Amino acid sequence: MKIKLIVWRQANPEAAGHFETYEAKDITPHHSFLEMLDVVNEDLIKQGKDPIVFDHDCREGICGTCSAVVNGVPHGGQQRTTLCQLHMRKFKDGDAIYLEPWRARAFPIIRDLMVDRSALDRLIQAAGWVSCHTGGAPDGNASPIPKPEAEYAMDAAECIGCGACVAACPNGSAMLFAGAKVSQYAALPQGQVEAPQRVAAMIQAMAENGFGNCSNHYECQAACPKGVDVKFITRLNREFHKALVLEKIGAIPST
Amino acid sequence: MILDGKAPSGRIQDSWDKYRFDLKLVNPANKRKYKVLVVGTGLAGASAAASLGELGYNVEAFCYQDSPRRAHSIAAQGGINAAKNYPNDGDGIYRLFYDTIKGGDFRAREADVWRLAQVSNNIVDQCVAQGVPFARDYAGYLDTRSFGGAQVSRTFFARGQTGQQLLLGAYSALSRQIKAGTVKLFARTEMLDLVVIDGEAKGITVRDLVTGEIRAHAGDAVVLATGGYMNVYYLSTNAMGCSATAIWKAAKKGAFLANPCYTQIHPTCIPQAGDYQSKLTLMSESLRNDGRVWVPKKKEDCGKPAGQIPEEDRDYYLERKYPTFGNLAPRDIASRAAKEQCDDGRGVGPGGRGVYLDFRDSIKRLGEKVIAERYGNLFEMYERITDENGYKQPMRIYPAPHYSMGGLWVDYDLMSNVPGLFVLGEANFSVHGANRLGASALMQGLADGYFVIPNTIGGYLAAATPGKVTVDHPEFAKSAAEVKATNDKLLSISGKRTVTEFTRELGSVMWNDVGMARSDASLKSALQKIPAIREEFWKNVKVTGGSGETNQQIENAGRTADFIEFAEMLTRDALHRKESCGGHFRVEHQYPDGEAMRDDANFCYTAAWEFKGIGKEPELHKEPLKFENVHLAVRSYK
Numbered sequence: 001m002k003i004k005l006i007v008w009r010q011a012n013p014e015a016a017g018h019f020e021t022y023e024a025k026d027i028t029p030h031h032s033f034l035e036m037l038d039v040v041n042e043d044l045i046k047q048g049k050d051p052i053v054f055d056h057d058c059r060e061g062i063c064g065t066c067s068a069v070v071n072g073v074p075h076g077g078q079q080r081t082t083l084c085q086l087h088m089r090k091f092k093d094g095d096a097i098y099l100e101p102w103r104a105r106a107f108p109i110i111r112d113l114m115v116d117r118s119a120l121d122r123l124i125q126a127a128g129w130v131s132c133h134t135g136g137a138p139d140g141n142a143s144p145i146p147k148p149e150a151e152y153a154m155d156a157a158e159c160i161g162c163g164a165c166v167a168a169c170p171n172g173s174a175m176l177f178a179g180a181k182v183s184q185y186a187a188l189p190q191g192q193v194e195a196p197q198r199v200a201a202m203i204q205a206m207a208e209n210g211f212g213n214c215s216n217h218y219e220c221q222a223a224c225p226k227g228v229d230v231k232f233i234t235r236l237n238r239e240f241h242k243a244l245v246l247e248k249i250g251a252i253p254s255t
Numbered sequence: 256m257i258l259d260g261k262a263p264s265g266r267i268q269d270s271w272d273k274y275r276f277d278l279k280l281v282n283p284a285n286k287r288k289y290k291v292l293v294v295g296t297g298l299a300g301a302s303a304a305a306s307l308g309e310l311g312y313n314v315e316a317f318c319y320q321d322s323p324r325r326a327h328s329i330a331a332q333g334g335i336n337a338a339k340n341y342p343n344d345g346d347g348i349y350r351l352f353y354d355t356i357k358g359g360d361f362r363a364r365e366a367d368v369w370r371l372a373q374v375s376n377n378i379v380d381q382c383v384a385q386g387v388p389f390a391r392d393y394a395g396y397l398d399t400r401s402f403g404g405a406q407v408s409r410t411f412f413a414r415g416q417t418g419q420q421l422l423l424g425a426y427s428a429l430s431r432q433i434k435a436g437t438v439k440l441f442a443r444t445e446m447l448d449l450v451v452i453d454g455e456a457k458g459i460t461v462r463d464l465v466t467g468e469i470r471a472h473a474g475d476a477v478v479l480a481t482g483g484y485m486n487v488y489y490l491s492t493n494a495m496g497c498s499a500t501a502i503w504k505a506a507k508k509g510a511f512l513a514n515p516c517y518t519q520i521h522p523t524c525i526p527q528a529g530d531y532q533s534k535l536t537l538m539s540e541s542l543r544n545d546g547r548v549w550v551p552k553k554k555e556d557c558g559k560p561a562g563q564i565p566e567e568d569r570d571y572y573l574e575r576k577y578p579t580f581g582n583l584a585p586r587d588i589a590s591r592a593a594k595e596q597c598d599d600g601r602g603v604g605p606g607g608r609g610v611y612l613d614f615r616d617s618i619k620r621l622g623e624k625v626i627a628e629r630y631g632n633l634f635e636m637y638e639r640i641t642d643e644n645g646y647k648q649p650m651r652i653y654p655a656p657h658y659s660m661g662g663l664w665v666d667y668d669l670m671s672n673v674p675g676l677f678v679l680g681e682a683n684f685s686v687h688g689a690n691r692l693g694a695s696a697l698m699q700g701l702a703d704g705y706f707v708i709p710n711t712i713g714g715y716l717a718a719a720t721p722g723k724v725t726v727d728h729p730e731f732a733k734s735a736a737e738v739k740a741t742n743d744k745l746l747s748i749s750g751k752r753t754v755t756e757f758t759r760e761l762g763s764v765m766w767n768d769v770g771m772a773r774s775d776a777s778l779k780s781a782l783q784k785i786p787a788i789r790e791e792f793w794k795n796v797k798v799t800g801g802s803g804e805t806n807q808q809i810e811n812a813g814r815t816a817d818f819i820e821f822a823e824m825l826t827r828d829a830l831h832r833k834e835s836c837g838g839h840f841r842v843e844h845q846y847p848d849g850e851a852m853r854d855d856a857n858f859c860y861t862a863a864w865e866f867k868g869i870g871k872e873p874e875l876h877k878e879p880l881k882f883e884n885v886h887l888a889v890r891s892y893k
Binding site: 011028031032034039042044050051055056058059061062063065081085089110111114116117118121124125126127128129130131132133135137140144145146153154160188190191 | 305309320324325329330385389390391396397413414430431465494495531533534636641799800808
């Protein structure tokens with residue numbers, strides 16, 4: 001296969017970016033998308049040119065590092081697939097492919113296709129945990145958790161934190177990401193004690209870090225490589241309103 | 256030199272509790288005066304940084320990824336063991352201890368393994384309390400399943416994403432400490448040197464992977480939790496960034512490297528399909544519960560579609576050779592058996608490097624729906640990569656480099672022979688012996704981080720003066736200058752070959768000569784080839800860009816340079832160990848039926864190597880292993 005690549009190149013956060021065109025030669029349908037980029041980069045290095053910088057690591061669809069917008073769609077549009085698991089057999093010989101970094105206010109571009117996603121870490125650092133000191137935890141079976149709740153929590157916990165939801169959202173919202181974390185803990189007995197403070201702190205952190213709000217486009221769910229459901233945004237809203245009410249009636253201290 | 260592992264004496268059942276009581280304590284009010292540098296934020300590093308932060312120490316944590324949540328621990332699928340005996344099938348700490356010693360082919364320290372088994376129960380409790388969504392039964396209690404090398408059901412799991420969920424649990428605990436200000440996180444930062452002052456580890460030199468800045472960090476102790484080195488084989492199941500750099504730099508500063516030849520090759524991976532490939536993908540070991548492994552009996556059938564090969568022409572070789580464990584034989588045994596079939600010319604798929612994993616019979620017995628419920632995500636993953644439907648035709652699998660049992664030598668405190676340098680998780684050599692059983696790596700990472708280091712580091716720090724050195728010490732400037740010089744050299748060579756070409760060349764030597772089956776001749780041949788690769792690398796590598804910017808080429812070049820040097824030591828270790836055990840199989844040392852033949856009379860020790868200079872023979876130190884609780888026996892799964 002031969003592929004024409006039109007790639008966003010940007011030397012550093014301050015530099016102006018632009019598109020450049022490359023040709024990917026000797027590609028087989030069995031190449032993964034990132035392996036195709038490897039081939040292009042080897043070629044560039046041999047010519048003494050700077051290879052395309054892109055984020056990637058586990059290359060088996062779980063670490064959430066790989067990120068790039070392919071023809072306008074984060075991770076390239078094959079349902080429930082990270083970019084590293086997208087294969088060239090999904091393209092045709094001679095195709096032209098546009099390749100861009102995640103585009104969102106909260107994700108500054110570092111170089112080429114690499115963006116700074118530490119804003120997502122800051123959302124977790126705001127309150128995305130169950131406060132539990134190491135040691136002294138009760139026996140794991142001390143509080144039974146109904147199977148449906150455990151499964152619901154696991155559905156939410158599958159989020160890999162890649163940020164495709166943010167990149168796909170017209171508002172650059174991280175509500176699917178935050179909603180997944182809030183919902184995971186809201187469904188479990190361990191997470192209950194701090195639930196109101198958690199959701200309030202995470203909502204506040206979203207605003208502070210430059211994420212927009214949800215306006216029900218559902219693009220996040222469509223782009224999510226793990227198929228995390230928008231129902232967790234509903235849960236996030238519900239938990240948030242619950243927290244507001246509790247705060248109003250003085251059941252929890254105001255934030 | 257005879258190394259002392261400091262394993263406590265006396266009744267093993269009391270060893271950890273008694274040892275812990277005897278350790279010196281640091282006054283809670285004094286803890287904040289100490290700074291601990293934790294390198295790596297996977298299961299071991301994140302749990303260590305979080306726990307040390309909770310205790311009140313000042314922690315600086317470093318990872319090369321953009322976030323701790325991306326550490327390769329995230330990719331572990333199957334589960335984590337604990338000796339809870341919830342299913343009432345006769346499990347207990349002693350049995351987990353016994354299985355782990357036997358699984359490691361009697362090449363691990365008893366006391367360390369006992370401690371691991373003991374704290375395994377606390378780990379599961381800790382993770383449940385953090386909100387890790389483990390699988391539950393309909394009564395709401397924790398569910399378990401069985402794994403290779405054990406006859407009880409002690410593996411706790413969160414679907415096929417156990418590693419992910421445990422890591423996210425540790426990451427959340429770490430995030431809580433970052434918010435609390437006890438841990439300072441440095442992401443996209445790679446450790447490039449260890450700074451040793453007056454014989455003690457007191458700092459590290461790092462490179463900021465975004466700006467290229469070389470920086471010094473001083474601390475009262477350094478904790479390395481930087482994972483395994485299996486990318487020395489180029490193609491492995493590890494993430495692309497997994498490297499030996501941190502442990503190799505420490506080895507060059509005097510830390511002994513123990514048993515580097517103990518490498519695990521996992522039998523259930525998707526075979527390599529072409530030269531362009533960047534990694535191998537592991538599929539869960541659990542597939543072998545219902546899948547039957549076979550190859551054609553006749554070589555001429557190998558090219559035919561599987562469906563055209565009649566039943567009588569199929570060789571179910573695992574069931575034939577290991578009637579008791581059958582398709583669930585342990586990893587090293589199943590891996591070698593697959594290689595034998597392929598070496599014999601009966602492999603299937605591209606290049607004949609594959610064996611069938613066939614679900615036809617279980618689909619006939621249970622229906623496709625049941626199989627899809629059990630393994631649907633794995634079938635989907637297989638199809639995505641190979642474009643083949645595993646329900647309609649058998650999957651193809653082949654062994655792939657997966658996990659390193661060797662690593663930096665540590666004593667019972669998890670401290671290396673360099674005082675103040677602690678090593679956790681896959682980066683150390685400690686508990687797995689020569690082989691690793693399923694669901695035991697996650698257990699080790701978290702045991703080290705949550706429950707061992709918070710205790711043992713106190714013993715060292717209590718005797719150390721806090722803040723003894725600062726980054727103004729001349730050793731830091733020297734280290735930074737060396738790191739800069741290496742980077743400048745890499746950029747100045749401007750040769751003809753790319754870094755990937757060298758990584759691939761090294762990997763193919765390692766796989767062919769130092770892989771699943773090693774011989775005196777193949778190892779000696781590798782020891783000829785590796786120095787030649789090293790020499791050519793430093794003359795002919797081409798690294799583009801500059802050092803003061805985001806430059807993935809210079810990162811890769813540095814890691815490859817370290818792999819080349821490290822590979823030599825790994826190979827020397829394999830050459831010296833004239834026995835077969837676990838993942839280390841020397842073809843000269845096998846029983847007539849092809850099983851691994853250990854030599855307890857001559858090799859019942861840990862081999863700890865001291866670096867003596869590039870191209871020079873390292874010095875061997877031995878730590879004898881004593882087996883007082885589990886008696887040395889031939890490991891049989893027939």
